[in-house]
Amino acid sequence: MPLLDVRDLSIRYATRAGDRHAATDVSFTLDPGHYLGVVGESGCGKSTIVKALLGILPSNGRVHSGQVLFDGTDLARADESRLRQIRWRRISLVTQSAMNALDPVVSIGEQIVEAIRTHERGAVGAARARAEETFEMVGLDRSRLFDFPHQLSGGMRQRAMIAMALALDPDIVIGDEPTTGLDVIMQDQILHRLKRLQAEQHRAMMLVTHNIAAVTENCDRVLVMYAGDVMEYGATADVFLDSFNPYTLGLRNAFPSIRKTEVERSLISIPGAPPGLIEPGPGCRFAARCPFAEERCHAETPALVQVADAHVSRCHFPERVAEFRERSTLRATWEPEGTRQRQSWSTLAGNDAAVAEEHAPSLVVERLQTYFPVRQSLVGSVITRRRSHVHAVDGVSFELKRGRVIGLAGESGCGKTTTGMTIARLYEPTGGTIRLGDLDVGRLRSSGGRTRAFRRRVQVIFQDPYGSLNPRFTVEQTVEEVLKVHGIGNADERRARVLHALELVDLLPALDYVERYPHQLSGGQRQRVAIARAIALEPDFLIADEPVSMLDVSVQAGILNLLRTLVDELNIGLLYVTHDLSTMRHICDEVAIMYVGKVVEHGPTEEVLTRPQHPYAKALVAAVPVPDPRYRRDRVALQGEVPSAVDPPPGCRFASRCPQVMDVCRRETPALRVPPGGAQAVACYLFHDASEDGARDRRAVPAGSHA
Amino acid sequence: MAGEGAGASLAPSTGTGDSVAERVARAAAARPAPGPRRWLMERAAWAAGTLRIAWSDHLAKVGIVMLVLFLLAAGIGPEIRTTPPFESVTLEDGRIAKNLPPSRAYPAGTNRLGQDLLVQLLHGARMAIFVGLLAAGGGAIIGTLVGLTAGYYGRLVDQTLMRVTDVALAIPFLPFALVFLALFGPGLRNIVIILALLFWRSPARVVRSQVLTLKERPYIQAARAGGAGNVRIMFVHLLPNLLPLIFLYVALGIGGAVSAEASVSFLGFGDPLTATWGQILNSAFTAGAMRTAWWWVVFPGLALTLFVTSIYLVSRGYEEAVNPRLRRM
Incomplete structure (x- = not known):
């Protein structure tokens, strides 16, 4: 008998617009010692199910029908005192x-x-x-x-x-996005810890997440949800290797992977967005986005069909699965008509683009430093004359060429975003130089004609597409704003240019979008508007700060592909800042890995992500989960916590956690060098001697500060 | 029209056979040009939406009805009852109709000089709205500028302006008003100036704190990255996002300004030749009629109370409507 038996559970939220069907006829079981993964995009009903299991639905939510059987009690109908006995003691929850x-x-x-x-x-x-x-x-x-x-x-x-x-x-521990918002290494440690606890104590667990890789690596069984419906349910390997449902096939295509074998297929996004779920009509919920949908799919809700042993899928055509699997790997299957129109633009743009591009100046960053003063108490400032500083960026150098993508990766607090924002001159650099041709970017004042000319050539795309658009501006006003600021064209020319920029980012037909406000757009569409704003000025360089981290998997792929296309077709240089190494594999030419303000490894994407050299880069790459149930990766256990960047001591920043630390690492700061025969530059004394570093690279070590 | 970057041309070229550029040009031409009319329509739609949310609150509904009645009284009342407010009315036998209790001919009665109190009340309503809008509007403009500047520039500018605001907040209303009016002369204009001078303080603080959170929003960063200057960011990006809040303060300020004006006028610093509700109360007081002619006191008092209440109720509903958590539902 299963420990937890959820039968045909339907949950609805009362809203002003009508009932929202957050979950419809969800059934699954959880046996003792089993680990169940629940995956799906945001708003698909994952968290709603968890809340219903614990009886903590919000006040406008109610169980419409179905049962949650646990230990002889129907939790969906249990009274509060009974629920209190069960909550935490029998079923506990780890939240985000x-x-x-x-x-x-x-x-x-x-x-x-x-x-x-x-x-x-x-x-x-x-x-x-x-x-x-x-x-x-x-x-x-x-x-x-x-x-x-x-x-x-x-x-x-x-x-x-x-x-x-x-x-x-x-008896049951439920993790509801337990690692979302944590850094890669920490996420890996926690998932690993949960898995060990589950295996050693033979405990039943549920992992609710949007991260498919985390589920494939940890869970025995998986429940794929879409728009409140169970789309596919079965053993993890069956669901992800022998998928029957088009939605699962689409998710697999869209999910980035750091592994090469998985990468050989390029990312393909699922077009469109999940439906609203207010009083939904009949038909398959996924039909509107499904490339294989037929008339029947829109008219008739498919039932969950047994497709294999303990493996069910919600689709009318389980017998056509071989065809689905084959066609689903092709880009042409998924991408809507409108997208392909853009090709004519690329040929058009290519006409005069190729001319003289060899000589276009690149963006050269040398020994860049950005320090932030630490707030001090009045007493503190009297006692010590010196102010403490956070060394957010400390000696970062690279050259970004047009038509190339450099990825800047690292954990939060490593200074990658600060690096990007300093180069965009949203922060003041403390030291070092940023050059764009003969323009000394580091010395620009915060406003003025030269700064404006610089901004025209270097544009920024921000992380949060929900926040980076002014809620009171229409799409047209948003994109036109930058043109107005730079005094480009008259009203008609600007309008043409706005429409053109919208077409370039695949918001088609552009006329449908110009009048809309941000709240009328989906997350992916908003990010496209933000990109349109950035490219409307025809910049030479883009700095993108985690441009897809807040988007759903099905949408991420589209944005990444778009950025890469723009780089190639408009010959833009892109600095791609992210914590997600998997996405880098799909878009970057070069990868630089940062740790506490310094670049520790920099080289071609392929080399850095498959053969990392620096001990930190190795640990970071090893911590990335892989969405392939057949793959077992070797974890690298790192001790300790990321050190503070406030007035860091001399020596390698990673020395405190490095498994291969040597004496010299605590005294001298290693320079970034390409070791003989190596493909990438590494800042580590395992690969070169301290004596090789020129005096220029060594930081003055005050006497008496040796450990 | 390609940029000097000699990069890939983003601007549609105009060469023939370029179907895409043509398509865009055609599309651009086909689209209705944005103009004041579209702007007005958008505002109207927004106002209707706000009103609909406010209307769903019963108390706000009461407030709206009351306020509309006041607006009608102020707008068309004096046009219907055309007697000048300070003219003594006479009875049929030629005597001055003084100290008459409410009757069919004089629904609000008359005062000691035989002036029709209903006429004075209607004119009072006009003055109340006039004073309220000017004082609250003026104060809100000062407050917004101070708060916006302080919040946006921060550091020394913020410190200085906020200390000034703190000092201003410490000024007590009545003593300050009495001294000011004694120095610069009593009268409605000076009362409005005082009210505006004292009203800006709290909007300044609230606007500042709102700016402090707004200016960290990514879209402000995005505007800066796009090349927008300080003034543009303040007035094109920040101000429209502050307007709902500012309107709320104007609405609340109107009620406060009207009752403050009434108290100053009641103390005798108003303009004796302008019929305001406070002025009516003042003349009742100086005539020693507070205890004898109840209608002389009750009607202006009631008008004041109801007007301020209705403003408050409407503001409350409006606040609910602009509260982001309740919007777009």
Whole structure:
């Protein structure tokens, strides 16, 4: 008998516009010791299911029909007191942001002890012993038990949250995006930890996430959801290797992978956006985006069909799966008519583009430094004369040529975004030079004619497409604004140029978009508008700061492909800043990996991502999950936390965590060099001697500061 | 029209046979040009949307109805009852109709000088709206400029302007108003100036704090990256996003300004030749009629109370409408 048996669960939210069918007839089971993954795009009903399991639906949500059977109780209909007995004690939850889930004024240990004692009337001592035990389970030092949440790093807080979820030894632990928002290495550690706990303690777990790779690597079974419907459900390997549903096939195409074999197919996005779900009509929910949809799909809701042993798919045509699988790998299958019209533009743009491009100046960054002063108390500023600085960017050099893409990767806080923003002159550089031809970008004042001329040549695309468009501007006003600022053309010329830019970013037909406001666009469309704004000025360089990190997988691919096309066709140089190494594989010519303000490895994408040399680059690449159930990757365990960038000590920044650290690493700062016979530059003394670094590269070491 | 970058031409070339450029040109021509009419229509649609949200709140509904009645009274009342407000009316026998309680001919009664109180009340409504709009509007403009400048530039500019605002916030209203009016002469114009001078403080603070959050929004960064200068960012990007908040303060300010004007006028610093509600109350007081002629006191008092209440209720509904969490639902 399964531990948890969800039968035909339908959940609806009452809204002003009518009932939103957040989940429709969802069925699955969870056996003891099994690990179930739930994947889907945002708004597909994943979190709604989790909330229903715990009886914590928001006040306008209700279970419309169906059952959630757990230990003889239907949780969908259980009263509050019964639910309270089950919540946390039998089924516990690890949510996305531990910062919000932990009480900031109570120590973590007390919070765990309190959770234990609420459910089990026992001695404080026993509860405390249990809390210490769970702390060790998740790999936290028991001496940190009575720390307050703010004293722990984000990753430690997330682990503390898991400790809390395990404190009562529940039957089921549900992770609802437990690692979203964490860095690659931390994400890997936490997923690994969860998997180990699940395997060792033979516990039933659920992992709810949009990250397909995390599910393929960890879970035994997977539930693929779309628009509130279960699209496919079965063993992980079956679902992702022998997919039956067109939606699963589409997700597989769109999900980036750091591995070469997976990369040989290029990314293909799923056109369109998920439906609204307010009083939906009949028909397959995916029909509007499905390349194989026929009339029947729009008229008739398909049932879940058994396609193989313990493997179901919601599609009218399971027998056509061989054809689907074959055709789904072709770009032409998925991309709508409109997209191909753009080809005529590229040939048109290509006419005069190729001329004299060899001599176009590149963007040269040398030994760039950006420091931010640390806020000090009045007393502190009197006692020490020197102000502390965050060395956000500390000696970064590279050359970005037109028509090339350099990827800048690293964990949050490594200075990659600051580097991009400093080059765009949104931040003031502290030292070093940025050159664009004979223009000294670093010395530009914050406004003025030369700055404006520079801005015309270097444009920025921001991370958050929901925030980077002014909500009170229409699409046309947004794109036209930059033209107005630079005094380009009259009203008619500007309008033509706006339409042209919109066509270049595949917002077709452009006339349908000009009058819309940002809130009338999907995330992907907004990001396209932001890109249109950036290219409307015909810049030579673009700086894109995590341009796809907030978009759904099905949309990401389209934006990445678009950026690469623009780079190739308009001969733009792109600096692509990201924490997601998988996406780099698909778009970058070169990759630079940053760690605490310094580039530790820089070289061709292929080399850096498949044969990383620097110990940190190795750890980072090894931490990226791969969406291939057959692949087992070797993890590199890193100790400790990322050091502070406030007045860092001399030596290699990675020395404190490096598994191969040597004495010299703590004294001297290694320069970025290409080792003999190597393909990429590495800043590590494993590859060259400290004596090889010119005096220029060595930072003055104050006497007495040696450890 | 290609940029000097000699890069890939983004601008559509105009050569013949260039179907795409032609398509764009045709498309551009086919589109209705944006103009003041479209702008007006958009504003009207927005106002209707706001009104619809406000209307769903019952108290706001009451406020809206009351406010519309006041606006009608102020707008067309004096045109219907055309007697000048300070003219003594006479009875049929030629005597001055003084101290008459409410009757069919004089629904609000008359005062000691035989002036028709209903006429004075209607003129008072006009003055109330006039004073309220000028004082609150003027104050909001000053407050917005101060708050926007302080919030946007930050650092020393912010420090200086906010300390000035703090000092201004410490000024008590009545004593300041009395001293000011004693020095510069009583009268409605000076009262409005005082009200505007004292009203800007809280909008300044609120606008500043809103600017502090808005200016960190990515679209402001994006505007800067696009090459927009400070003034452009402040007035083209930030100001439109502040307007709902500013309107809310203007609405709330109208109520405050009207009651403040009434209290100053009641104390005798108003213009005796302008019929405002405070002025009517003042003349009732100086005539010693507060206890004897109830209608002389009750009607202007009631008008004041209801007007300020209706403004408050409407503002409350409006606040709900501009609250981003409740919008677009």
